[in-house]
Amino acid sequence: MIKITNLSINYRKKKAVDNLSLTIKKGESVLLAGPNGSGKTTLLRAAAGVLNCRLGDISIDERKVGYRTRKKTAYIPASISFYDSLKIKEAIKLQAAFYPNFSYKGIADYHFNNSQKIGTLSKGEKTLFFLSLALSTKPEYLLIDDVIHFLDPHLREIFLMSILQLIEDERMTVVIAAQSSFDIEGILERVVVLDKGKVFVDETVDNLKQKFVKIYSEALPEHLPVVFFRDWQGMKEMFLYPYTPELKIKEKVEYLTLTEILRAFIGGGYVSH
Amino acid sequence: MLAIEIKEPVHPGDRGTGNSMTPRDEGKVCFFFQMLQGMNKGVFRDGIIILLAQLLLMAGLVLAGKEVILDPLLQIVLLFYASYTGWAIFEKERQEGAVEYMLSLPVSRTRLFFVKFMPRAIMILIVLAFYLLLRHLFDFPFVLETLSFSLTYVVFFFVSLAFSLSIKSFITAFLLTALLSLGQGFFIKMLDRTLPDSEALLRANLTILVFPLLFFVLFQGYDIKPLSYFNRKYAPPALFLSILIALFAFFTTGETWNNHILNKSGSTIRFKCKKSEILQQQEKEIKRFKYKGCVFPLYEVEEKNFLYAVKREPGRNGCPLIALIIIDLKSGKEKRLFDIPEGWDLVGLFPGKVGKLIDGTYYLVLQSRERQLQMIMAVTGKKVKQIPISGNLSNQYIVEFFHAARSSRQFFILTKDSMVYRVDGSGAAEELFYVEALAPWKDKLLVFDRSGMTLYKISGEAGLTPVYRQEGRIKKILRHWGTHETRLVIFKNGKEFFMLDLEKEEEPININLTFPPFYYLALGEKYILLHRQPQEIIISEIQKGKVIEKKRWQPRVEFEYEQIYVSPYGIMVYNEKEYEVYPFNK
Incomplete structure (x- = not known):
């Protein structure tokens, strides 16, 4: 379980994470969404132990984040941080030297040339290789920062399938930071939307889909929880959250896909900025 | 549905097409195994290049007959190498964007540090050992001695390492390291010129080892935040330590x-x-x-x-x-x-032995070379009276001024031309005679001329009355840092030495002296002679015309031939830094 309690992380005067508390249970797969600068990457880095936290607390399986928790964690940063000058076989050896449970398993039938240098791989290949390395450490917690879109649709699907299998077989916890749920919705159970370093929404996917609706109206009703609105062909397109049938809205209520919901949240985030 | 194919594990040594490797036993991973991995790739290669460079340099310069520049060149190259190896400890990660990966590895910061540090330290030592071996085998002239160079080399590695995260430019890191190490060595040397170069360098190098320690401590909290965050923590204590080191050097260097x-x-x-x-x-x-x-x-x-x-x-x-x-x-x-006043100078060569106190008034003489003027200053309490010297000595340069009359204020002046003048209380000067040497004491004046010596008695306001005359090739034995005014006089007549106590009305006494002493004095009823040898002073006494050695004093303080001062209290030897005193009443 990843437990974050009253966590604050500042960059100079800017609060990247602001007194944030969140619990992610073992085996959960969570999407961290939010506009740019909402604190997604900072939160993942803190959980991966590459960023120190002085205010608040972050623990994994009741142990403060440190080198012991890093043994259980595989972290894939957005920029795929790795040694470009190493050959594939050297990179595998390096990873093996630090993870006792390491056993390299390639994803699908994708073949890498052992003598090829990491720096010469394409962005997608590099992402795939690095994801393979990460999964080969048999992590209990997989923290992925917005890299899946580097994979082509075929590899992305294969990768997500392999994650799904690990979630089912090994109860692996997956936290993915992304702007969109496109293609990954199938593995997600929960969505956490961050805004200005705080948790704005924390719902299961199903609940969120029920609670987030869109209506069209000529005027902006005062009593409704509108998170984002925009003008649309002379009408106002409004996104409501949390929506319940008790609100008794006379306009037609439209339910949305997760991708649309996230887009609306992110748009709302910018408006609120 | 797409299948996930997990390949059968293949050992990495297998040069087949598979990318898999055999699962290793669970448990702790060997430190040396971690150390030898790709994150340290290049360290051993750089070391081997520098070893070959040493050989090539040596071969080239020896063949060209330029061994003299071999050692300085090698030492500079090696200092660069040591500095670069230290500074570049995380350079690979920085250049290849692997900092985040490195920090996410499941090892503590301490272990991570040593994983990166050890191969470099080993290579540094191998290169140093190779250089020392070359120096030993070929015996070429060297600049810094073995220990000093080895220490400086190792310190360059450590201190540059301490700047590896803070300073992005190697040249800056190298220059800063050189400033802290060699620069501080020069600074210490400047403060204390008596200090051997090796010791100055040793002191400088040992103090700056606090920088790698500080770095190691702060590295424990190193994270992915921009470098400025690390520098904000590192720079103030580093600056503070630099100031502290400079102050330490300043105050501790003798x-x-x-x-x-x-x-x-x-x-x-x-x-x-x-x-x-x-x-x-x-x-x-x-x-x-x-x-x-x-x-x-x-x-x-x-x-x-x-x-x-x-x-x-x-x-x-x-x-x-x-x-x-x-x-x-x-x-x-x-x-x-x-x-x-500007342009005036003091008469009197010997510190501590200038001027005379008579009846509570302290007299001394000032002279102005430019204006060819002299004056006596009489200091009574806070009152200072100036008495201009008049007469015909305006163009003379006074070398000594003394008082030699018990009852009257008669002063005597010895000029650079060895002329003696008498000056009365009003400042009127009167030329007396030329002297080879002289010895005044209270109301007596012993004058050495070319044909012998005369003892005068000074009586009242009148002149000098000769009371004793000895003819011959008589030479007064001068005293090192001693004034002319002395109760005991030792002189040489031909090959024999004599002593005369001006306090007593006695004829000179022959003494069995082989070598002239560098100092002599009367202390109560004792006549003390001092002879000097390298790092030793021989203290003797004259008893009934016989010189009896009393003590050989070997001071702990090293002193040069001239670095001895004698006062009625005792003997002091000194050098630029320290001193040691031998009291006569010991």
Whole structure:
């Protein structure tokens, strides 16, 4: 379980994470969404132990984040941080030297040339290789920062399938930071939307889909929880959250896909900025 | 549905097409295994290149017959190598964008540090060992001796390593390291010129090892935040440590002094152009009074515990005289008595032995070379009276001034041309005679001329009455740092040595002396002779015309031939840094 309690992380005067508390249970797969600068990457880095936290607390399986928790964690940063000058076989050896449970398993039938240098791989290949390395450490917690879109649709699907299998077989916890749920919705159970370093929404996917609706109206009703609105062909397109049938809205209520919901949240985030 | 194919594990040594490797046993991963991995790729290669470079350089320069430049060149190359190896400890990660990966590895920061550090340290030592072996085998001329160079080399590695995260430019890191190590060594050497180069370098190098320690401590909290965050934590203590090191070097490096004087009461005065000190041994402690500028001691009034001195302060033309002062030796407080006009100088060569106290009035002479003027200064309490010297010695340069009459204020002046003048209380000067040497004592004046010596008695306001005359090739034995005024006189007549006690009405006594002493004096009824040898002083006494060796004193302090000062209190030997006293009443 990843437990974050009253966590604050500042960059100079800017609060990247602001007194944030969140619990992610073992085996959960969570999407961290939010506009740019909402604190997604900072939160993942803190959980991966590459960023120190002085205010608040972050623990994994009741142990403060440190080198012991890093043994259980595989972290894939957005920029795929790795040694470009190493050959594939050297990179595998390096990873093996630090993870006792390491056993390299390639994803699908994708073949890498052992003598090829990491720096010469394409962005997608590099992402795939690095994801393979990460999964080969048999992590209990997989923290992925917005890299899946580097994979082509075929590899992305294969990768997500392999994650799904690990979630089912090994109860692996997956936290993915992304702007969109496109293609990954199938593995997600929960969505956490961050805004200005705080948790704005924390719902299961199903609940969120029920609670987030869109209506069209000529005027902006005062009593409704509108998170984002925009003008649309002379009408106002409004996104409501949390929506319940008790609100008794006379306009037609439209339910949305997760991708649309996230887009609306992110748009709302910018408006609120 | 797409299948996930997990390949059968294949050992990485297998050069087949598979990318898999055999699962390893669970448990702890070997440190050396981690150390030898790709994150340290290049360290061993760089080391081998530098080994080959050493060989090539050596071969080239030896074949060209330029062994003299071999060692400095090798040492510079090796210092660059050591510095680069230290500074570049995380350079691979920085260049390849692998910092985040490195920090996410499941090892503590300490272990991570050592994983990166150890291969570099090993390579550094191998390269050093190779260089020392070459030096030993081929015996080429060297700049820094083995220990000094080895230490500097290792320190360059460590200190540059301490700047590996903070400074992005290697040249800056190298120059900063050189400044802290070699620069500080020069600074220490500047503060203490007597210190051997190796010791100055050793001190400098040892103190700056705090930088890698500080780095190691702060590295424990190193994270992915921008470098400025690390620098904000690193720079203030590093700057503070630099200042502390400079202050430490400044205050711990023994101060050097131009001269040391031993007072009659046993206190020591040491001075240089910018500052002076009086040190008094009080029971087990040494009390220290500090003064700005050069306090040049003139005359100590032992019974009243104060000291007349002149003060010099650094100016445009060296250290000109500023003022006549009086120092209370109990409290160390100084009082300014008289500001000495510009262009005036003091008569008297021997510190601590200038001027004369008569009936509570201290007399000394000032002269102006430019204006060809001289004056006597009479200091009574705070009152200073100036008495211009008149007469026909206006173009003379006075080398010594003394008083040699018990009852009257008659002064005698010895000029550079060895002429003796008598000056009365009003300042009127009268030329007396030419002398080879002279020895005044109270109301007697022993004059050495080309044909012998004459002892005069000074009577009242009148002239000098000769009371004793000896003909021959008589030469007075001069005393090192001693005034002419002396009760005991030793002279050589032909090959024989004689002594004369001017306090007594006796004829000279022949003494069995082989070599002239460098100093002699009468202490009560004792006649003390001092001979010097390298790092040894022989103290003898004259008893009934016989010279009897009493003691051989071997001071702990190293001193040069000239670095000896004798006062009625004892003998002092000194060097630029320290001194040692042998009291006569020991």
